[in-house]
Amino acid sequence: MLSFVSFSHQTDFSHSGSTRHHPGVDDLMDIDDFESSGSKLTYPGEIITSSQAFMRGHGTYVDKEDVIASVAGTVERVNKLVTVRAIRTRYNPEVGDLVVGRITEVQPRRWKVDANSRQDAILMLSSVNLPGGVQRRKLESDELQMRNFFEEGDLLVAEVQAFFSDGAMSLHTRSLKYGKLRNGQLVTIPPILVRRLKSHFISLPCGVDLILGLNGYIWVSKQVKNSDQGEEGFDAEAVYSNQNDDIDNATRIAISRISNIIRVLADHFIPLNDTILLEAYEWIIEQEGEIKDLLGDAGEALVAAVSNRG
Amino acid sequence: MASRIEILNDGGFRSDGRRQFELRDISIDFSLQGTADGSVTIHHGLTQVLVSVFGPREAKLRSQTIHDRANINVEVTVAAFSTGERRKRSRGDKRLLELASTIKSTFEPVVQTHLYPRSQIDVFIQVLQLDGGLLPACINGTTLALTAAGIPLFDFVCAITGGVHSASPMLDLTTLEENDIPHITVAMMPRSEQVTLVTMETRLHVDRFEEIFRLAVDAGRVIHNEMRTAIQARTGSLVASLGSGQKVEGETGVVTMMEINES
Numbered sequence: 001m002l003s004f005v006s007f008s009h010q011t012d013f014s015h016s017g018s019t020r021h022h023p024g025v026d027d028l029m030d031i032d033d034f035e036s037s038g039s040k041l042t043y044p045g046e047i048i049t050s051s052q053a054f055m056r057g058h059g060t061y062v063d064k065e066d067v068i069a070s071v072a073g074t075v076e077r078v079n080k081l082v083t084v085r086a087i088r089t090r091y092n093p094e095v096g097d098l099v100v101g102r103i104t105e106v107q108p109r110r111w112k113v114d115a116n117s118r119q120d121a122i123l124m125l126s127s128v129n130l131p132g133g134v135q136r137r138k139l140e141s142d143e144l145q146m147r148n149f150f151e152e153g154d155l156l157v158a159e160v161q162a163f164f165s166d167g168a169m170s171l172h173t174r175s176l177k178y179g180k181l182r183n184g185q186l187v188t189i190p191p192i193l194v195r196r197l198k199s200h201f202i203s204l205p206c207g208v209d210l211i212l213g214l215n216g217y218i219w220v221s222k223q224v225k226n227s228d229q230g231e232e233g234f235d236a237e238a239v240y241s242n243q244n245d246d247i248d249n250a251t252r253i254a255i256s257r258i259s260n261i262i263r264v265l266a267d268h269f270i271p272l273n274d275t276i277l278l279e280a281y282e283w284i285i286e287q288e289g290e291i292k293d294l295l296g297d298a299g300e301a302l303v304a305a306v307s308n309r310g
Numbered sequence: 311m312a313s314r315i316e317i318l319n320d321g322g323f324r325s326d327g328r329r330q331f332e333l334r335d336i337s338i339d340f341s342l343q344g345t346a347d348g349s350v351t352i353h354h355g356l357t358q359v360l361v362s363v364f365g366p367r368e369a370k371l372r373s374q375t376i377h378d379r380a381n382i383n384v385e386v387t388v389a390a391f392s393t394g395e396r397r398k399r400s401r402g403d404k405r406l407l408e409l410a411s412t413i414k415s416t417f418e419p420v421v422q423t424h425l426y427p428r429s430q431i432d433v434f435i436q437v438l439q440l441d442g443g444l445l446p447a448c449i450n451g452t453t454l455a456l457t458a459a460g461i462p463l464f465d466f467v468c469a470i471t472g473g474v475h476s477a478s479p480m481l482d483l484t485t486l487e488e489n490d491i492p493h494i495t496v497a498m499m500p501r502s503e504q505v506t507l508v509t510m511e512t513r514l515h516v517d518r519f520e521e522i523f524r525l526a527v528d529a530g531r532v533i534h535n536e537m538r539t540a541i542q543a544r545t546g547s548l549v550a551s552l553g554s555g556q557k558v559e560g561e562t563g564v565v566t567m568m569e570i571n572e573s
Contacts, residue, residue: 041545043538044457045465045501059462061422068501070422070462072545087548089460090347090366104368118366118380118429166377166427188345192552269551 039076042069042084049082057083058092091116091191091215093169097160098200100181100213101171103150109143111150113158116191116215119168123150127161127172129179129239149240155181157211157219177201179239183247184209184221187259189266191216195273202274206254206281212272220259222247256291257284264299270307280306317475317490324487326355330480333470333529334443338540340458348459352451354482356441361451363459366429380426382417384410386448388437394485410435413448416497416507420453422462431461442484443471445495445509450533457541466537467506468530469497472522474514479522481529494519496526500534503527 042048042059047066056062059071060082069075071086093099093115104120105112113121125146126138150156157178158171173179194212202210203223211219222245247255261280265272283305289298318324328334334355343349346362369375374383386406390398399406413433421431433455435448446469453467471483473493483493492514497507505527514522 039549041542041549043466043541043545044463045499047501061462061464063502068464070464071460072457072541073460074545074549086460086462087545087552088348088458112368114368118426120368168428269548271552 039074041073042075043072044070048075048084054080054082057081059084059086085192088190088192090118093117093121093160093163093215095160095162097196097214098157098211099160099171099215100155100157100186100211100217100219101215102186102217103152103154103156106146106150106152109146111146113156113171115169115171115213116188116217117169119166121158121160121169121171122164123156123158123171123173127170127174129174129176131240150180151242154242155186155219157181157213180241181211181219181221182241183224183244184219184255185259187218187220187262187266189216189218189262189272190269193266193269193271194218195271197273202277204254204258204274204278204281206258207251208254208258210258210274210277218262218272220255220262222251222255253291257281257294260291260294260299261302264294264302265306267299268303270303276306315486315490317487318478318480324480326484328482330478331525331529333482333532334484336533336536338454338537340454340540340544346455346459348455348457348461350451350454350458351438352447352454354443354447354450355484356439357443357447358437358439359444359447359451360436360438361448361455362434362436363431363452363455363461364434365431365459366426366461367432369428369430374430375428378427379423380421380429380431382414382421382423382431382433384414384417384433384435384452386410386413386435386437388440392437392440409445409448412445412507412509413452416449416467417452417456420464420467420499420506421456422464425462431456440485442486442488443482446470446482446497449497449507450537454537454541458544465499465501466534467497467499468533468537469495469507470526470529470533471495472526472529474518474522477518479518479525481525492518494522494526496523496530498527498530500531 046069048069049067051062051065051067054067056067059069059073060067061070067082069084071084073084073086076083076085099115101113101115101121103111104114109125111123113123115121125142128149130142156173158173159178160169161172162170164170194214194216200212204210207223209221209223261277262272280302283302315325322329337353339351343362347364349362351360366380369381374381386409388399388406390396433452437444449467449469456463470481471493472479472481473483473487473491475491492512494508494510494514496505498505
């Protein structure tokens with residue numbers, strides 16, 4: 001609701017000589033500040049700008065005439081919308097995001113999934129592929145055997161489908177790319193380190209598959225051959241199986257190495273992508289160290305090496 | 311003099327060598343503890359408190375969810391070795407429960423809980439060393455840990471104790487001083503200059519109150535400055551390392567103001 005205070009202020013404004021109905025965006029911002037540091041850093045309670053000329057976005061609030069930051073992070077601006085992106089926070093879901101999650105609860109016709117967000121995500125029984133074809137109707141018998149598909153503790157990869165009114169996200173796994181995860185291990189990193197990419201499924205030449213969940217959960221697993229997966233070849237046995245395949249020693253070592261690289265890079269707050277991972281992996285192979293060395297001094301050397309190449 | 315210990319000597323020095331209005335050293339360490347979303351170790355002199363914040367996350371108990379805002383859950387544990395006299399405190403200790411609920415009510419109006427309906431924010435406070443000023447250390451630590459976890463706050467909350475020793479007020483008391491002289495704890499929000507908490511466990515002359523109160527509010531600003539510097543340094547270093555990785559990728563995720571102006 002508009003208050004009368006802001007109206008009267010507007011008229012005051014026009015009386016003061018230069019009438020500016022759309023005050024320039026630039027002249028109210030402290031430009032010098034931005035030039036010195038690249039992007040402006042905030043702390044909670046810091047006054048960013050005037051609320052007369054700008055709209056407040058996430059990470060800000062309005063008190064009287066000022067837009068004030070509520071988190072510590074970087075100021076971003078799109079035209080007149082000012083937002084502050086917190087430097088470290090939980091995952092903020094958006095529709096279409098790829099996430100990796102863990103089942104926490106089985107409820108009537110739905111699963112609760114921990115996805116590093118502010119609430120558990122919900123996976124409806126109607127948004128998973130069931131054995132016997134993609135178009136099949138859900139029956140009562142499906143409800144009774146929900147634990148045969150996903151059990152508490154199972155990991156899965158899914159896409160954010162929609163939001164509920166309270167902000168909880170609804171997931172779906174209605175694609176052959178999505179579903180239960182096997183043959184690997186989970187690494188958790190701050191979500192801000194995972195950028196949106198063209199594809200979040202990465203196959204590394206060292207025989208390791210990566211799924212970069214935008215929620216900061218990363219699945220590192222043995223490479224699977226995708227040749228035997230067609231629309232017709234939907235195999236419920238395989239999709240919902242709890243049994244790991246045989247993983248040979250070399251693959252196990254590669255998986256551990258990649259996981260440790262991710263941990264080290266995350267410790268140094270370096271954003272993740274496939275090129276940096278590959279570079280790091282090559283560097284490690286050159287060094288011929290033990291896998292566990294990486295979590296000690298070799299990690300520091302790795303970070304130095306990777307950032308020098310860039 | 312009533313007490314055997316000299317609180318303030320003739321030269322104007324206190325038992326630990328400080329002057330009346332001198333605060334103790336404050337050091338702030340943001341190293342992450344375990345899987346916490348934000349954690350901080352804060353020292354006020356010899357008082358050392360470790361605060362870990364988890365969340366906002368799904369509430370463990372259905373009964374704890376509030377449909378239109380987040381629930382803040384505060385738990386305080388005092389290590390048996392933290393005080394001069396070794397004493398194990400149970401989880402149900404009434405003093406600790408009261409401390410926790412004081413901290414909770416201090417932060418409820420400051421945290422923007424309405425942004426996270428049905429969630430829970432857990433604040434776990436571990437007292438590692440105790441030398442007076444427990445409540446201020448917990449409050450300052452919680453502010454920093456919440457900020458580190460990226461939880462939106464209206465403002466910082468800066469807390470400090472103040473006391474009076476035979477007509478001379480002093481700030482940031484140690485255990486020795488707290489045992490001997492009347493004192494108050496004040497928590498203030500520096501931007502809006504509002505006071506969110508004033509507590510007193512001892513009797514204090516009403517004429518002295520205003521003087522100490524004003525002093526404590528001033529000291530709050532000093533503490534705010536320290537806390538702000540620490541937060542900015544941390545944000546700066548994280549943004550810098552975030553940027554160093556982006557150079558490799560050849561794209562900038564954080565859009566700077568300069569770029570917008572150029573385009």
